[in-house]
Amino acid sequence: MGEVLAGNHATWELESDALVIRFERGIRTPRLFQTLRERRVPYEALASVTLTPGRRGTVVLHAVPRPGADPLMTAAAGQLKETCDPYRLALPGDREALAAHWREELAALVPPGPADPEERCEGGFLVAPPQGPLSFKAYDGKAVFDGSSEVSFRWSSTGATSEKWKSGDRFYPVRELSGVEWRTPDAPGGCLRLLLRGAEVTAERPDHDPASVVFGLGYGAVHESLPFAAAVLAAVRGKERAPVPAGARGAAHGNPGVVAERIRHLGELHRAGLVTDEEFAAKKTQLLAEL
Incomplete structure (x- = not known):
């Protein structure tokens, strides 16, 4: 363990229980990678590992996450461009033999998954969410x-x-x-x-x-x-x-400070002519009723 593989914009390291992906910081590195900085992916969060030809004479290692294992990929829902996929590592074509060795090493660490590779993880996510921004x-x-x-x-x-x-x-x-x-x-x-x-x-x-x-x-x-x-x-x-307990829905709006702020905001809309006198009175009554 402790092996490190450096590719375009990131390095992969095999630890005892997880693949650690560290992203470079630089003007050519996708901004998503710079935001993520590092991802720790438990081996059980992976479904498979592939090696395919990439663009401009490169080869691409792809650690394929299990559906539902990573909140980032779940939220992305397949909309990320390949160049912004944090699970893909591009290497020069002359390092294909090394990439193939890594594919075998990593694939051996991935535990057997469900018979259906598309079966989603149950319970909580296996990969921690990104640290920011919030x-x-x-x-x-x-x-x-x-x-x-x-x-x-x-x-x-x-x-x-x-x-x-x-x-x-x-x-x-x-x-x-x-x-x-x-x-x-x-x-x-x-x-x-x-x-x-x-x-x-x-x-x-x-x-x-x-x-x-x-x-x-x-x-x-x-x-x-x-x-x-x-x-x-x-x-x-x-x-x-x-x-949700009865009365809990909208509880944030029932906070006196929040209600006062919303009434102040409503007054601004009324003075600007964006709401009528009737709308202002009705909405103010509704907000006061939340207290």
């Missing part, structure tokens, strides 16, 4: 995760739709979430959507859904939004799946 700027607001219990969306005065402004900043306890949907910012429709337990998505368009933040040019970059989604997903998976 906040990022989206086109229509800022997403913040406290690392364990709550996700908040604070809307932008310029990017958020009137529907989101009228709903006020949102606070979602992790215990009320069933999952996270991440759509890459590298394709149209990029967004991060929180999935609420026992609730259906009420707005197909993420710019109208208060449980979503929208990406855009320069907003919600992969190296920021994907580790965020993975961290939230890991927290959701780690929570007990007990029913």
